[in-house]
Amino acid sequence: MTLTIQSIEENQIVTLVLQGDVDTKTAPELLEVLTNLKLKEISHLKIELTAVNFMSSAGLRALIFAKQKMGHESIVSVVNANEEIKDVIIKTGLSTAVSFINN
Amino acid sequence: MENLNSESNIFNKIAVRPSMENWDELMEFVTSEAKKYVTDKKKSYGLILASEEIISNIVRASGDKEKVLIEISSQKYVSKDKKKLFSLTISDNGIKFDPKFKTLTNPCPDIPASDRKIGGLGLFLVKNSCDHVNYIYQNPLNIYTLSTYIDSLEEN
Numbered sequence: 699m700t701l702t703i704q705s706i707e708e709n710q711i712v713t714l715v716l717q718g719d720v721d722t723k724t725a726p727e728l729l730e731v732l733t734n735l736k737l738k739e740i741s742h743l744k745i746e747l748t749a750v751n752f753m754s755s756a757g758l759r760a761l762i763f764a765k766q767k768m769g770h771e772s773i774v775s776v777v778n779a780n781e782e783i784k785d786v787i788i789k790t791g792l793s794t795a796v797s798f799i800n801n
Numbered sequence: 802m803e804n805l806n807s808e809s810n811i812f813n814k815i816a817v818r819p820s821m822e823n824w825d826e827l828m829e830f831v832t833s834e835a836k837k838y839v840t841d842k843k844k845s846y847g848l849i850l851a852s853e854e855i856i857s858n859i860v861r862a863s864g865d866k867e868k869v870l871i872e873i874s875s876q877k878y879v880s881k882d883k884k885k886l887f888s889l890t891i892s893d894n895g896i897k898f899d900p901k902f903k904t905l906t907n908p909c910p911d912i913p914a915s916d917r918k919i920g921g922l923g924l925f926l927v928k929n930s931c932d933h934v935n936y937i938y939q940n941p942l943n944i945y946t947l948s949t950y951i952d953s954l955e956e957n
Contacts, residue, residue: 699828721828721857722857722861723821752846752853754850754854754857754926755922755923755926756857758922759922781843782842782843782846782847785843786850786930789926789929790925790926
């Protein structure tokens, strides 16, 4: 399974539109995209997951990485995550750092 | 897995080198088997997730890729109390690694993301995504068994 990532930047809001699985093989690509963003200058990072069926701990680590590099007042959201991915985020306690948006 | 293994049948098996070149083949196997035999979407996802985390550990840390083999098999079990289970058994002959499932806890459930160490989530997810997880070392094999209750022994 491959992962494609489209980045949409608008002022201080960045949306990453993901398509595919986020696992051990593909998470490094997400991490690379995040590394290349100026995370400290972003107020809201939206990870759009409508077309993502699966996310392992490798993907969660990328979310933690982004949150740690962004400013204290900044927001990380996952958009349209399926119930299974939401459940994993809640189970690991990451829902205190990542908000859910359903469009 | 004591008390669970009263009767079992192996359905399918795969054995390859634990390398990223074989990643898709390994994940396609566990995904296909879990979806075929586990009707409940959440349980099926949990089994695939747990398998991914174990396979990832083996691919990254089992040692010499020219000598190590990873083998995955799928089985059904009927427990002594007549409950039906589906299991994926993942084994490798690489470096011994005991995940200590019995004492494993969430690495940092209440720690803000800004203060978390990046790591430790994978094994926590293994333990909490299946109904039963088990590890044994039978020299030279690390053997991980991931099981979930199912409604029927028939495939979907």
